[in-house]
Amino acid sequence: MKRPDVKVFVSDIFQEKAYLIYSDGNAIVIDPGNCYNSIIKFVKNKHLNVLAVLLTHGHFDHCMSCKSFQENGVLVYIHSLDADKLYTDGNLANMFGIHFDKLFANRTIEEGELCIGNFELLILHTPGHSAGSVCYIIDNYLFSGDIIFENGIGRTNFYDGDYKQLMQSIQKIKPYLDNGYKLFPGH
Numbered sequence: 550m551k552r553p554d555v556k557v558f559v560s561d562i563f564q565e566k567a568y569l570i571y572s573d574g575n576a577i578v579i580d581p582g583n584c585y586n587s588i589i590k591f592v593k594n595k596h597l598n599v600l601a602v603l604l605t606h607g608h609f610d611h612c613m614s615c616k617s618f619q620e621n622g623v624l625v626y627i628h629s630l631d632a633d634k635l636y637t638d639g640n641l642a643n644m645f646g647i648h649f650d651k652l653f654a655n656r657t658i659e660e661g662e663l664c665i666g667n668f669e670l671l672i673l674h675t676p677g678h679s680a681g682s683v684c685y686i687i688d689n690y691l692f693s694g695d696i697i698f699e700n701g702i703g704r705t706n707f708y709d710g711d712y713k714q715l716m717q718s719i720q721k722i723k724p725y726l727d728n729g730y731k732l733f734p735g736h
Contacts, residue, residue: 552688553668555733556591558584562647565610565736570687571597575666578602578618579685579692580735585614599623600666605694605735606682607634608707609642609649616650624655628674631681632657641707658683673722677715678703684722691725695735703735 553572560567560582567584569591570577576597578588592599602618604611604627612635615625627635632654634640642649660674660683671686678695682703685692695703696718705712726732 553690555690557733558582558587558591560584560610560613562610562613563736566734567614568692568733569597570668570690571595573667574598575600575668577665577668577687578623579733580605580611580694581614581618582611583613585617588614600668601626603670603685603692604628604631604654605684605692606679607631607640608679608695609640609645609647611694611735612640613649616652619652619655625652626656626658626663627654628672628681628683629657629659630676631679634679634681639708673718675718675721677705677711677713677718679707680709680711682718684718686725686730689730690733691722691730692733693722693735697722697732698734698736699732 553570556569558567565582567582568579576599602625636651663670673684675682675684675696705715
């Protein structure tokens with residue numbers, strides 16, 4: 550597989566970022582936010598086949614489009630500790646007065662390696678922002694969700710957030726960043 554390309558989409562809810570990673574006609578979406586229409590337009594123009602939606606965590610702003618992808622045959626993956634957020638108030642949508650189309654993940658994941666089509670991924674369990682927060686590493690790209698941003702760190706004041714765990718998770722990904730991996734944060 551040639552080195553994948555990354556297309557960034559920015560959602561209009563909290564300016565969260567959605568990512569489309571693509572190579573050799575296949576694609577994976579990470580944290581689609583509410584960018585379904587923009588992503589699908591790009592996918593159709595590039596003639597890509599979307600293999601999966603990967604979630605870094607289960608907060609609504611990162612997974613608003615998941616139900617639409619799922620209804621079109623795309624599998625949704627999330628860490629087992631955040632899977633319930635897709636169908637409970639743990640996704641925080643009610644807290645912000647936002648409608649959320651509840652769903653069940655097709656697959657729950659844990660830390661380790663995962664192959665989806667021609668993509669080889671490393672999943673790092675990085676709790677702190679939420680209990681089931683993860684980072685994805687594809688090639689030398691690190692998708693951090695809401696544990697770390699370009700100019701800060703994620704919140705830990707939600708019900709399953711934990712500042713100490715977040716600091717440990719940041720230390721866990723630091724060697725990748727020190728070795729030149731490109732950071733793709735959630736916001």
